[in-house]
Amino acid sequence: MDNELYQAVLLQHSKQPRNFGPLEHATHAADGHNALCGDEISVALRIEGDTVAEAKFTGSACAICTASASIMTGEVKGLTCAAAQALAGNFRLLLKDGAGPDLPKKLEVLSGVHQFPQRVKCAALPWETLVSAMKSPAA
Amino acid sequence: MALNISSIREQFPFLKETVNGQPLIYLDNAASAQKPSRVISRMSRFMESEYANVHRGIHLLSERATAAYEKARTSVATLLNAPREEEVIFTRGTTEAVNLVANTWGRENIRSGDTILLTEMEHHSNLLPWLKLAGDVGAKVEFVPVLENGAALDLESAKRLLATGPKLFAFVHIPNTLGLENPVADLCRWAAESGATTFVDGAQSVGHQPVDVQKLGCDFLACSSHKMCGPSGIGALWGRHELLAAMPPWQYGGEMVDRAYYDKPATFREPPARFEAGTPPILEAAGWAEAIAFLNDTGLDAIREHSVSLANLAAGRLREIEGLRVFGPEIRQSGIVAFSIEGVHAHDVAFFANERGLALRAGHHCAQPLMRKLGSISSSRASFYLYNQQADVDALVGILHEAVAFFR
Numbered sequence A: 001m002d003n004e005l006y007q008a009v010l011l012q013h014s015k016q017p018r019n020f021g022p023l024e025h026a027t028h029a030a031d032g033h034n035a036l037c038g039d040e041i042s043v044a045l046r047i048e049g050d051t052v053a054e055a056k057f058t059g060s061a062c063a064i065c066t067a068s069a070s071i072m073t074g075e076v077k078g079l080t081c082a083a084a085q086a087l088a089g090n091f092r093l094l095l096k097d098g099a100g101p102d103l104p105k106k107l108e109v110l111s112g113v114h115q116f117p118q119r120v121k122c123a124a125l126p127w128e129t130l131v132s133a134m135k136s137p138a139a
Numbered sequence B: 001m002a003l004n005i006s007s008i009r010e011q012f013p014f015l016k017e018t019v020n021g022q023p024l025i026y027l028d029n030a031a032s033a034q035k036p037s038r039v040i041s042r043m044s045r046f047m048e049s050e051y052a053n054v055h056r057g058i059h060l061l062s063e064r065a066t067a068a069y070e071k072a073r074t075s076v077a078t079l080l081n082a083p084r085e086e087e088v089i090f091t092r093g094t095t096e097a098v099n100l101v102a103n104t105w106g107r108e109n110i111r112s113g114d115t116i117l118l119t120e121m122e123h124h125s126n127l128l129p130w131l132k133l134a135g136d137v138g139a140k141v142e143f144v145p146v147l148e149n150g151a152a153l154d155l156e157s158a159k160r161l162l163a164t165g166p167k168l169f170a171f172v173h174i175p176n177t178l179g180l181e182n183p184v185a186d187l188c189r190w191a192a193e194s195g196a197t198t199f200v201d202g203a204q205s206v207g208h209q210p211v212d213v214q215k216l217g218c219d220f221l222a223c224s225s226h227k228m229c230g231p232s233g234i235g236a237l238w239g240r241h242e243l244l245a246a247m248p249p250w251q252y253g254g255e256m257v258d259r260a261y262y263d264k265p266a267t268f269r270e271p272p273a274r275f276e277a278g279t280p281p282i283l284e285a286a287g288w289a290e291a292i293a294f295l296n297d298t299g300l301d302a303i304r305e306h307s308v309s310l311a312n313l314a315a316g317r318l319r320e321i322e323g324l325r326v327f328g329p330e331i332r333q334s335g336i337v338a339f340s341i342e343g344v345h346a347h348d349v350a351f352f353a354n355e356r357g358l359a360l361r362a363g364h365h366c367a368q369p370l371m372r373k374l375g376s377i378s379s380s381r382a383s384f385y386l387y388n389q390q391a392d393v394d395a396l397v398g399i400l401h402e403a404v405a406f407f408r
Helices: A008-015 A062-078 A081-097 A105-115 A115-136 B007-012 B039-049 B060-079 B095-110 B128-138 B153-161 B182-195 B243-244 B283-300 B300-318 B344-357 B369-374 B390-407
Strands: A026-034 A040-048 A051-060 B086-092 B115-119 B139-142 B166-170 B195-203 B218-224 B235-239 B257-259 B325-328 B336-341 B362-363 B378-382
Touching: A008 A105, A008 B195, A008 B390, A026 A115, A026 B128, A040 A062, A040 A115, A051 A062, A051 A081, A051 A115, A062 A081, A062 A105, A062 B344, A081 A115, A081 B390, A105 A115, A115 B344, B039 B060, B039 B182, B039 B283, B060 B086, B060 B235, B086 B390, B095 B128, B095 B166, B095 B235, B115 B153, B128 B139, B128 B153, B128 B235, B153 B182, B153 B336, B153 B362, B153 B369, B166 B182, B182 B195, B235 B243, B243 B362, B257 B300, B300 B325, B300 B336, B300 B390, B336 B390, B344 B378, B344 B390, B362 B369
Parallel strands: B115 B139, B115 B166, B166 B195, B195 B218
Antiparallel strands: A026 A040, A040 A051, B086 B235, B218 B235, B325 B336, B336 B378, B362 B378
């Protein structure tokens, strides 16, 4: 039921997302779009050397997608791009199987999503957009 | 005459399904309608004792199948009050019908510099084939605007744009989001005065209310079986015979050819065969004919009245929810109610509703440019049909109140 998916912590993140808003002096950015349900999200990064120094997001998305983006932007801050990329891969496993290696505790709130196949895309969208942002230097 | 809802509901087996132990309430009719027992059993019976390929075999089953298939054409022609049965071409659905006309009539008649007129409220299916055609031949595309909040088509602009002499005016009869009905007969009359050919997307109107192509005065009209209690995989294009007769084939193969040779061009059959290459949706035609008989027995005027009155009841009560915006006119003209709720995303609404047994649609409803213009990329939609009841509206309103409290 709802509570397995919409845990209290997740709802908090969706109602008051962290790192929401435009990022000044972004070096990298990308837009993500879920054509099925209309989630739209933009991820902006400031990458210094090979480290993600700052990560923020904007857009209009459902509770799962917004919470996922809120947690993600907090978790990748300070990681090297390679580590962020690896984390994105492990998070993908969490969405697929409900568990994945080396995942920070805060991501556990999204472990229930794998039981709801139609919502996996919602949780995955911010991370897919992050990976594409890391490859897209801002003009 | 009012519908006997309890008797209608008994004829729909899907209503016995439950979700998390609760009765299933189906308000996604604008996406596809459910099937009554008599359609289901008709299709079983057809497969058991009447099925073979059509128009080919000189044997008993082929004769039975051909008779059923052609009887379905008669049913559709009668439903639309088409002057001639041969004007009904079976397609996979409305989308294929639009693509058929764009790729045949369109390629023969739309030239570089010509204008195709559409409206801002088109489903992707009556938008993208024309944009592709225009791009390929160098034609212009213009759009009749929608008024504030999607309340209506801007008819003054429609008149003005039609007066500029577009080659084609393709537009929707009942849009799948706005709960309104376009004045098709007026639009077709203005189009005819300026010499524009008209194509009407009837996906949401045919089978939901009486639709008479002669009264509407259009040149082409498309519809889908699955939106009117028939099976998916079949729909129809109706076109005026002189237009169809002048159109080249679209797909090539069996059934549509007259004479074929190794070394010289083939000749093709008259409509409708010319546009029905390959083995057609035979079983689906039999099922669709049964659905049409069911709708006729029930009464299309009564079905319309029932769906619209439930939609009006729902729209009124939904507007009482703070921050909820219903798209379209104040008074519903169709059974469709699309809405957005401030601070609550449509995808969450649909998920939350499903957990409680209520099937809603969430998203852009295959009308991305329209939703963008209305300032809502994602909205929820409840759409009513003959088997819905007032209790469904109560459930909808109750669940939405709950959802707002949960997510906001």
